[in-house]
Amino acid sequence: MLRIDVAAMDFRIIIYDLVDSTLDVARKLKNVEEFTIILAKRQSKGRGRFNREWASPLGGLWFTTILYPQRPAYTYSVLSLLTSLSVSKAIEKVTGLKPSIRWPNDVYLNNKKTAGVLIESEISGDIIEKSLVGIGVNVNFRLEALPMELRDKATTLLEEYGEPVDEHSLLTDILIFLREYYGKYKRGQHNDIIADVKKATDFIGNYALLDVKSGKIKAFIKDLDTYGNIIIESDGIVSTLTPNDVERMEVIKI
Numbered sequence: 324m325l326r327i328d329v330a331a332m333d334f335r336i337i338i339y340d341l342v343d344s345t346l347d348v349a350r351k352l353k354n355v356e357e358f359t360i361i362l363a364k365r366q367s368k369g370r371g372r373f374n375r376e377w378a379s380p381l382g383g384l385w386f387t388t389i390l391y392p393q394r395p396a397y398t399y400s401v402l403s404l405l406t407s408l409s410v411s412k413a414i415e416k417v418t419g420l421k422p423s424i425r426w427p428n429d430v431y432l433n434n435k436k437t438a439g440v441l442i443e444s445e446i447s448g449d450i451i452e453k454s455l456v457g458i459g460v461n462v463n464f465r466l467e468a469l470p471m472e473l474r475d476k477a478t479t480l481l482e483e484y485g486e487p488v489d490e491h492s493l494l495t496d497i498l499i500f501l502r503e504y505y506g507k508y509k510r511g512q513h514n515d516i517i518a519d520v521k522k523a524t525d526f527i528g529n530y531a532l533l534d535v536k537s538g539k540i541k542a543f544i545k546d547l548d549t550y551g552n553i554i555i556e557s558d559g560i561v562s563t564l565t566p567n568d569v570e571r572m573e574v575i576k577i
């Protein structure tokens with residue numbers, strides 16, 4: 324086990340060469356401290372939202388952090404957004420690149436997906452008891468390491484930055500931002516988190532194509548509410564959508 328002690332913040336990191344999914348390894352751990360991290364150099368069965376396959380070759384940052392939020396289930400989207408925000412801020416700090424958060428859980432560079440977040444939670448009553456916060460960042464590999472069908476939609480830090488990125492610094496910064504924003508979340512400071520998310524997005528005030536249960540809709544994204552849901556206008560009707568309602572968002576730049 325590796326221990327990273329950053330400014331008195333103590334993260335316990337368990338590192339594997341190969342696992343099926345760090346989410347599944349984390350699920351089997353009982354009675355571990357918050358911010359215990361399972362990190363794998365490769366995953367053979369990495370997964371994304373809606374059970375999509377998540378390619379996890381060597382050179383990526385694939386890890387799951389165990390948290391015990393003890394917060395109401397309707398705040399779930401804030402947890403997801405603050406995680407994407409932490410990844411986005413860390414990428415910016417380490418590379419100087421300017422990522423953009425694509426609601427609800429993706430981090431994009433140059434309109435291509437660079438990182439994703441998948442949170443699997445145990446909810447009791449209305450309270451999120453335990454969250455497995457899965458984070459995947461395409462760091463030091465070329466696009467050729469990804470399946471053909473992803474190569475025009477995804478990118479890596481190596482492709483965008485032009486040289487290898489220090490994975491240790493990136494991981495450390497993600498964890499520092501995560502701890503800071505998670506602290507705000509626990510204290511109910513949603514407004515502060517959402518304000519920072521809004522500064523790091525490109526979808527508010529734009530049109531987007533949304534994959535929803537009934538199919539694809541074109542909508543104007545008016546805003547994010549305090550709980551991290553999007554407020555949209557489509558065919559003259561204003562409504563609020565949660566992350567569960569939307570499988571994918573494609574921003575239409577006009």
Ligand code: BTN
Nearest residue numbers: 344369370371372386439457459
């Ligand atoms: C998505 O964009 O759909 C979410 C992708 C989440 C990928 C990470 S990699 C570490 C953790 N283990 C997994 O199997 N998935 C998450």
